[in-house]
Amino acid sequence: MKFLVHLGLLVAVGAIFFPLNAEALTVSPVRLEITGDPGATVQGELFLFNEQESTKTFYSSFENFEPSGDSGTPYFIGAQDGLATWLQTDSQIILESGERITMPFSITIPQGAEPGGYFAAIFWGSQPPSQDGGVSIGGKIGVLILLRVSGEIEESGGLLNFNGKDRQKFFNSLPVTFEYRLNNTGGDRVVPLGEIKIKNTFRFTSATLLANKNEGSVLPGSARKFSVVWENETPKSTEENTESGFFSTALNQLKDFHFGWYTANLSLVWGKTSQTAQAAYNFFVIPWQLLVLAAAILIFLWFTGRIFLKKYNRRIIEQALRNQQQ
Secondary structure (H helix, E strand, O other): OOOEEEOOOOOOOOOOEEOOOOOOEEEEOOEEEEEEOOOOEEEEEEEEEEOOOOOEEEEEEEEEEEEEOOOOEEEEOOOOOOHHHHEEOOOEEEEOOOOEEEEEEEEEOOOOOOOEEEEEEEEEEOOOOOOOOOOOOOOEEEEEEEEEEOOOOOOOEEEEEEEEHHHOOEEOOOOEEEEEEEEEOOOOOEOOEEEEEEEOOOOOEEEEEEOOOOOOOEOOOEEEEEEEEEOOOOOOOHHHHHOOOHHHHHHHHHHOOOOEEEEEEEEEEEOOOOEEEEEEEEEEEOOHHHHHHHHHHHHHHHHHHHHHHHHHHHHHHHHHHHHHHO
């Protein structure tokens, strides 16, 4: 049977790293996306590097995982069934200091496996698995395995909400953080893609942001929260980032001036069937520190101008009187 293994190194959705030591084992890639048919055996490979200064023995183990909350962080649930029991690789490997190797593994998909997503991790640890089949407490490092078993897979779910962080409506400056939650009730993980387009008071586009820059996944039977930050166009120096006083804030507001009513328009597409969702969120950016400072300067100039004008008029009148007397 035909199968396809995608071995791209991606930004992990809550990657699993449990440090072994300060000088540790490195395992890559962080995440593997694999597609296979029921009854097929899929071959893949990992890359191991012993960064420690001595020869070490590392032991393999497997665990299924499911989503934990809406952060996308994996929660490991053991290896009693599912993908963790379909995985095979060497039970242990001895690596000399600085040695790099390619470690093959395989996934034997049962003939009767239901189409959909299956999720597990291959761990490498400094301690062998416990005798009862569990995983030892010693340090370990793992690679996420995301398997899609081919077939008719239902896709369903939708956008639950879209708003500013903590539903904040008023900001005095950038950054502005947006949050949205996507629910996946289908049979496999989905990766939402799209953009957030921000329009100002005059309906001109102020910014266009990627809705899922790191291409994070939403596992089936879960909802995941994504955060997108609208930041200043002008990068701040380290000194500016540490300063948060009134005048430094007003100066930053002047450098990246934003004022008025804004609308953030979210547009998403996900899944093999290209499901879509749209939502909008209104908010205000009012740089009050800059406005207060500008008002204070204007008031000062007005009073100073009045005083100067009075003195100037008095001087003209006095000079005119002197000229009459002569």
